[in-house]
Amino acid sequence: DIDDVGHKYYLELVLEDVLDKDSTVNCTAEVLYHLGNKNIAPDVQFTLEGELKNTEEADNIFYSRIKSLEKELVAENIPDSHGNVPPEMEPVRLLAWVASGYVIWQNSTENTKFQLAQIKRVKQVKRSDEYLEFDYTILLHEMVSQEIIPWQMTVLWHPQHGVQVTQDSRQPKHASQ
Amino acid sequence: HQVLRIKTRNEEEVKQLQLLESLEHLELDFWINPSTSALPVDVRIPANNVQAVKAFLESQGIEYSILIEDLQVVLDKEKQDMVYSQQKERSSSSFNYGTYHSLDDIYAELDHLASEYSNIVSKFQIGQSYEKRPLYVLKFSTGGSNRPAIWLDAGIHSREWVTQASAIWIAKKIASDYGKDPSITSLLNKMDIFLLTVTNPDGYVFTHTTNRMWRKTRSKIPGSLCVGVDPNRNWDAGFGGPGASSNPCSDSYRGPRANSEVEVQAVVNFIKNHGNIRAFLTLHSYSQLLMYPYGYKCTEPADYAELDALGRAAASSIRSLYGTTFTVGSICTTIYQASGGSIDWSYDYGIKYSFAFELRDTGRYGFLLPTSQIIPTAEETWLGLKKIMEHVRDNTY
Numbered sequence: 001d002i003d004d005v006g007h008k009y010y011l012e013l014v015l016e017d018v019l020d021k022d023s024t025v026n027c028t029a030e031v032l033y034h035l036g037n038k039n040i041a042p043d044v045q046f047t048l049e050g051e052l053k054n055t056e057e058a059d060n061i062f063y064s065r066i067k068s069l070e071k072e073l074v075a076e077n078i079p080d081s082h083g084n085v086p087p088e089m090e091p092v093r094l095l096a097w098v099a100s101g102y103v104i105w106q107n108s109t110e111n112t113k114f115q116l117a118q119i120k121r122v123k124q125v126k127r128s129d130e131y132l133e134f135d136y137t138i139l140l141h142e143m144v145s146q147e148i149i150p151w152q153m154t155v156l157w158h159p160q161h162g163v164q165v166t167q168d169s170r171q172p173k174h175a176s177q
Numbered sequence: 178h179q180v181l182r183i184k185t186r187n188e189e190e191v192k193q194l195q196l197l198e199s200l201e202h203l204e205l206d207f208w209i210n211p212s213t214s215a216l217p218v219d220v221r222i223p224a225n226n227v228q229a230v231k232a233f234l235e236s237q238g239i240e241y242s243i244l245i246e247d248l249q250v251v252l253d254k255e256k257q258d259m260v261y262s263q264q265k266e267r268s269s270s271s272f273n274y275g276t277y278h279s280l281d282d283i284y285a286e287l288d289h290l291a292s293e294y295s296n297i298v299s300k301f302q303i304g305q306s307y308e309k310r311p312l313y314v315l316k317f318s319t320g321g322s323n324r325p326a327i328w329l330d331a332g333i334h335s336r337e338w339v340t341q342a343s344a345i346w347i348a349k350k351i352a353s354d355y356g357k358d359p360s361i362t363s364l365l366n367k368m369d370i371f372l373l374t375v376t377n378p379d380g381y382v383f384t385h386t387t388n389r390m391w392r393k394t395r396s397k398i399p400g401s402l403c404v405g406v407d408p409n410r411n412w413d414a415g416f417g418g419p420g421a422s423s424n425p426c427s428d429s430y431r432g433p434r435a436n437s438e439v440e441v442q443a444v445v446n447f448i449k450n451h452g453n454i455r456a457f458l459t460l461h462s463y464s465q466l467l468m469y470p471y472g473y474k475c476t477e478p479a480d481y482a483e484l485d486a487l488g489r490a491a492a493s494s495i496r497s498l499y500g501t502t503f504t505v506g507s508i509c510t511t512i513y514q515a516s517g518g519s520i521d522w523s524y525d526y527g528i529k530y531s532f533a534f535e536l537r538d539t540g541r542y543g544f545l546l547p548t549s550q551i552i553p554t555a556e557e558t559w560l561g562l563k564k565i566m567e568h569v570r571d572n573t574y
Contacts, residue, residue: 018541081338081389082277083547087253115540117390139390141543143464144513146407146428148390173426 006035007110017053018094025050033110041106059159062091066124066132073124073134092122095163096136099155102165104140117141117148131156137171149173179227180245183218183234185211190239194218203230219244260549274346274555276548277338280310280382283345283375287313294352297365303373304443307396310378312443317351317370325453325573326369327566328528330444331460333408333519334392335380339536339546339554340460344374346555347562360563364570368455371447377408377440390544392428394438401425406432409461411441414521415473420514431517441519448523456530456569457523458562463543464512465503466535467492467561470524472508473516480529481507487568488532491561498557501537508533530569534558 002008009031017023029046065088066073078093079085085093096119104114117139125133133156140149150171156164185191194211197203203226208219222230234241245251272278272286291300297317304312318324331344351370354361364370375381379395393405403426410421413435421431436442448454469484478484488505495503508515520531537546537554546554 079542079545079547081384081545083542083545083550087250087257115543117543118545141390145422146392148428 002032004035006033008032015048015052020053023053025052038109042108044105056159058091063132063159069124072126074122075119076121078119078122092134093119095134095155095157096122096138098163099136099153099165100138100140100151102163103138103151103153103168106168107170111144113143115141115143120150125154131158131161133157147173178221178224178248179243180208180219180221180248181230181234181241182244183211183220183239183241185214185218185239187214190214190237193237193239197230197233205230221248274342274349275552277342277551278345279385280375280378283341284311284313286345287315287348287374290348290352291315294355297355298348298352303447304439306377306379306440307394307438308379308382310382312373312376312378312440314447315348315372315374317355317365317372319355319365321369323451323453324367324369325455326371326451327456327458327569328371328373328448328454328523329458329460329562330373330376330519332374332378332381333376333440333459334461335377335384336390336392336544337460337462337536338384338544339462339551341375341381342551343460343536343555343558344372346552347559348372348374350555350559360567364566367570368566368573370566371451371454373444376444379440380405393430394440396432396438398425398430398433403430406430406438408438408441409519410515410517411435411438412445412517412519412522414518414525415471415516418473418514418516420473420516429515435517444519445522448526448528454523454528455573456532456565457520457528458531458565459519459533460536460558461533462536462546463538463540464535465501465537465539466511466533467495467503467505468508468511468520468533468535470507470521470531472514472518472521475507475509475514477507478524484530484532487530487565490568491532491564494560494564495557498560499553501557503534503561530565532565534561 011029013027013029015025015027026049027046029044032043034040075089078089097116100116119136119138121137123135125135127133136153136155138151140151142149150173151168152171153168154166156166183194185194191211191214198205198207198211204223206221208221209216211218287300291298297319299316300313301316302311303314306312331340351361355365356362377394380391380393383391383395393407395405397404407429410429410431416435422429424430432438436445467488469488470478492503492505495501504511508518520533524531536558537550
């Protein structure tokens with residue numbers, strides 16, 4: 001507890017590569033949840049003890065593939081109801097996962113626990129510059145309230161410049177949902 | 178890795194390829210070796226040598242085409258297909274336990290199990306859902322009269338598909354293992370098992386027809402446009418307390434009063450009328466947790482020590498199969514305070530061995546668990562359940 005400021009957590013974690021379970025990196029972090037105004041994202045400081053794997057080759061392959069598509073990529077329900085993800089959609093899903101991490105961070109409090117539940121829809125937006133742009137509608141599962149929250153996010157990506165969420169907004173839930 | 182098809186026009190070109198073949202550092206894998214110019218030469222080339230080999234061929238004027246652009250893609254698809262047909266084969270009598278099924282298909286399989294294993298399995302109805310679907314329970318029994326019994330339910334939250342899928346696998350497992358597995362045999366010789374595979378059939382159908390993420394029942398709520406009550410906030414245990422919503426549109430809406438949901442009332446009635454239930458076990462997903470009471474308050478239950486030890490033993494059994502780790506603890510300390518939950522009700526009613534499982538995974542796929550994980554999930558979960566059931570059998574008070 002930090003008087004008049006908020007609650008600070010000191011964490012020791014192990015990061016595990018989703019694509020290679022044996023590849024791990026230790027990490028320490030400090031997270032500060034602010035008192036009062038719940039609209040400020042928690043402060044996060046972290047230190048990686050080691051290096052993240054180089055993903056240049058896979059990044060470039062995905063980048064080239066999307067850049068060379070004649071029609072913009074469009075897809076729905078990833079994974080589908082049975083948990084299936086077509087192999088060529090896997091990078092699109094991973095990108096959403098990373099980008100949703102940003103959205104989750106910006107909207108987290110001590111009383112929330114968010115997970116990406118599904119990509120409802122993704123549409124590529126062609127750009128004249130070198131970036132790839134995707135417009136996602138995702139479903140976030142908030143575990144404390146058990147709510148499924150639709151969220152729109154615009155994601156920019158480039159192999160050397162990384163991921164950026166340029167725009168995001170919570171979507172209204174329909175009465176049938 | 179790429180696979181090229183090389184069309185040699187004469188013996189000279191064939192010799193060039195044989196030369197290439199001798200260069201071991203290229204790690205070429207000839208699927209059709211160069212021997213005569215009458216036949217094409219197919220060769221797999223490791224990714225980092227593809228450009229070099231193509232450059233060589235081009236410099237020699239040797240014609241080639243790309244047979245397989247990316248071998249990994251082909252292999253991945255093949256694996257997918259194999260897994261699919263392997264899952265199909267696993268099913269006896271054409272019910273594929275390794276995939277998700279419609280309510281009708283699950284109900285058909287309940288009938289099939291009751292018929293194939295009629296000496297120990299029978300099916301009966303404990304009530305109807307809001308939309309008038311039957312609530313079917315399988316009874317596993319070797320006889321006796323009102324023997325001490327174990328209650329197991331799945332699918333109270335309809336979007337948690339791995340639970341209904343695991344339950345039907347477990348039904349098959351119990352039925353087919355009787356007489357073969359010493360543990361299950363001795364268990365059923367003393368006790369009965371009651372299994373409700375789909376506790377919330379209306380919600381389950383809705384997840385197939387309309388909204389895969391639906392959780393609640395489908396009951397109409399007077400005065401609201403929103404539908405449905407969270408059936409695991411509707412039990413008479415701390416009802417109305419913190420950890421449930423009073424907003425009908427919420428996914429954790431507790432309902433207008435305790436037991437307002439017919440599905441919940443049906444289970445309560447059955448348990449009370451039976452009078453000899455010794456364990457109450459319920460399946461949820463996801464998070465990989467094994468929990469005992471309480472949820473509605475954060476104080477320890479009286480039997481905390483025994484329940485915690487048993488929970489840990491069960492989690493250990495689960496882990497022994499595929500290394501899947503479950504966190505053990507009370508609901509309140511493990512996830513959150515939640516009132517109106519089923520195992521709190523059953524525990525306060527007097528059923529000491531009350532446990533709630535949250536099955537795979539921890540969030541990567543969440544509710545949308547791939548079908549390839551259904552059977553492994555069912556197998557490991559069964560080991561945990563069995564551990565608890567064995568303890569109940571040996572400690573029937």
